[in-house]
Amino acid sequence: MPDREAAKRYHELVDKQLETLLTPAERFELERIEARLDANDRDPLIEAQDRSWEADRERLLDSIGTLLARFHR
Numbered sequence: 001m002p003d004r005e006a007a008k009r010y011h012e013l014v015d016k017q018l019e020t021l022l023t024p025a026e027r028f029e030l031e032r033i034e035a036r037l038d039a040n041d042r043d044p045l046i047e048a049q050d051r052s053w054e055a056d057r058e059r060l061l062d063s064i065g066t067l068l069a070r071f072h073r
Helices: 004-020 023-041 045-071
Strands: none
Touching: 004 023
């Protein structure tokens, strides 16, 4: 399904969801379309920066853990 059709279907399902319960198949379809639209909105540079920050965070937490372990000896 082309992106334009996916966006249209997404809005149809969201509107329907406001009025009534969606069927399990419709809920699944809505989740899949949301994931697809979210993936299209992601900027590769931002994703790379997020991964870099996460790696920095992990290193800092490991370093803090090491320092705390030294104090508890």
